[in-house]
């Protein structure tokens with residue numbers, strides 16, 4: 001599932017390509033991917049200029065000149081592709097956005113259909129329909145802010161990192177990778193971690209995300225760049241997806257366990 005780095009990479013790529021363009025036409029190919037009626041999208045969006053492209057948590061958002069926001073959540077397999085016409089041959093396309101200035105089209109494609117598209121008329125402080133307000137990005141908070149959120153909590157640290165209402169952007173991959181870098185066992189309860197350990201974790205999260213963005217994100221499952229290219233941070237994962245392989249630090253085997261219904265990858269030697 002695309003997480004903060006993948007959505008950030010896409011938003012940077014799309015900023016260069018569609019920032020400032022004017023929407024000519026919107027074609028809805030699968031209405032159930034929309035939260036709201038087809039007409040709202042097909043009638044509201046044409047003739048609007050795109051002010052800028054934002055990422056908020058794991059959502060990518062097109063901000064229009066009148067302040068309306070078009071939100072995309074990529075779910076498991078969502079892709080936002082910037083491809084030339086005709087695009088009708090592309091399978092699993094749920095929405096097509098055409099522009100006045102170019103023959104290129106923005107296409108939302110999602111084979112497994114967990115993605116969502118939402119249109120809100122409120123300004124950028126709002127949240128898409130059906131989504132609970134989420135916490136700040138790891139980048140937006142200081143070490144102190146991070147401590148305030150996580151110190152003393154009873155929950156297991158891995159589960160807390162995935163809770164988008166506390167902090168937005170992390171999913172399974174980057175939670176596992178950050179905990180490895182910080183040397184913390186994913187099963188540890190947050191209140192058992194002292195401030196030094198938690199600050200190390202916050203730094204590990206920011207380092208991991210920054211590195212992942214620089215490497216174009218992780219292309220596992222179906223994540224693709226806007227031009228169809230792939231990220232390559234998956235080649236640098238130290239624990240995620242490496243169960244049974246040797247830990248790069250100590251040579252012991254990487255374990256995979258179930259934790260709150262998700263898989264957690266870690267090295268029992270390096271993570272305490």
Ligand SMILES: [Zn+2]
Pocket residue numbers: 247248249250251252267268269270271
């Ligand atoms: Zn190890």
